[in-house]
Amino acid sequence: MFSKTCRRPFNLIEIVLAMGALAVGAVSVMALFPVGANAARDAMAENYASESADQFLHWLKYQIRQSGGWTNYITGGSPWIGDTDPTDTDRSAFTGGAAFDSGTIFRDDSYGTGYRRFRIQRTTDVARGTPPVTTTVTDFEAVAVLWREKVVIPRPAASPPYFIELPYTTAVAINVEVTWPMGLPVSQRQRATYHFELFNR
Numbered sequence: 226m227f228s229k230t231c232r233r234p235f236n237l238i239e240i241v242l243a244m245g246a247l248a249v250g251a252v253s254v255m256a257l258f259p260v261g262a263n264a265a266r267d268a269m270a271e272n273y274a275s276e277s278a279d280q281f282l283h284w285l286k287y288q289i290r291q292s293g294g295w296t297n298y299i300t301g302g303s304p305w306i307g308d309t310d311p312t313d314t315d316r317s318a319f320t321g322g323a324a325f326d327s328g329t330i331f332r333d334d335s336y337g338t339g340y341r342r343f344r345i346q347r348t349t350d351v352a353r354g355t356p357p358v359t360t361t362v363t364d365f366e367a368v369a370v371l372w373r374e375k376v377v378i379p380r381p382a383a384s385p386p387y388f389i390e391l392p393y394t395t396a397v398a399i400n401v402e403v404t405w406p407m408g409l410p411v412s413q414r415q416r417a418t419y420h421f422e423l424f425n426r
Contacts (some may be wrong), residue, residue, distance in 0.1 A: 235243040270415065273365035274403050277345040281330055281369060282401060285340075286340040286423060297426055298340065299373065299397050305340040306399065311370035315342055316404050316411045318368065344407065371424035374398040376422050396424045 289298045298305045322331035322344060331341040347365040352358065375394040382390045399421055404414040 315370045366407040
């Protein structure tokens with residue numbers, strides 16, 4: 226004699242509980258997408274900032290190395306690079322300006338004298354529509370502020386001073402503060418400071 230096994234179907238309560246657990250898991254996974262997208266965007270912006278600052282510093286170093294550049298930028302009566310730390314006014318957004326380095330660096334000519342404020346911009350040409358029309362899309366835009374400091378080197382001595390400040394005729398330390406994205410208020414931007422030392426030769 227054979228016994229017949231009867232499978233009991235799921236009732237409505239079990240189905241609702243299973244769907245609730247599935248919904249909680251799906252919502253939890255979906256909540257990670259904006260976090261990942263923001264992290265990727267911030268990482269890309271930081272990469273743009275470091276690359277742009279590196280490009281900017283190399284361009285500036287080349288300019289200072291040119292004939293008369295050290296006098297104009299560093300040691301002249303009114304040097305193009307000053308000593309003042311940046312303020313929020315320095316960091317404010319601006320448009321236009323004299324273009325340098327293939328149109329990726331723009332100096333704010335209306336802002337006092339010298340080389341104080343720059344706009345760093347990265348763009349991409351994108352073709353859209355039929356027939357394709359090429360438009361320029363801004364990928365990254367930041368404000369860079371320059372200021373100089375004296376180079377300090379250690380002095381091997383048994384008594385103070387243990388450090389020596391080199392005069393600007395010998396060496397200079399140049400700081401570049403980059404804040405981005407330029408379209409946001411200064412208090413909401415990301416910020417990074419880059420530094421390099423240059424010796425007169």
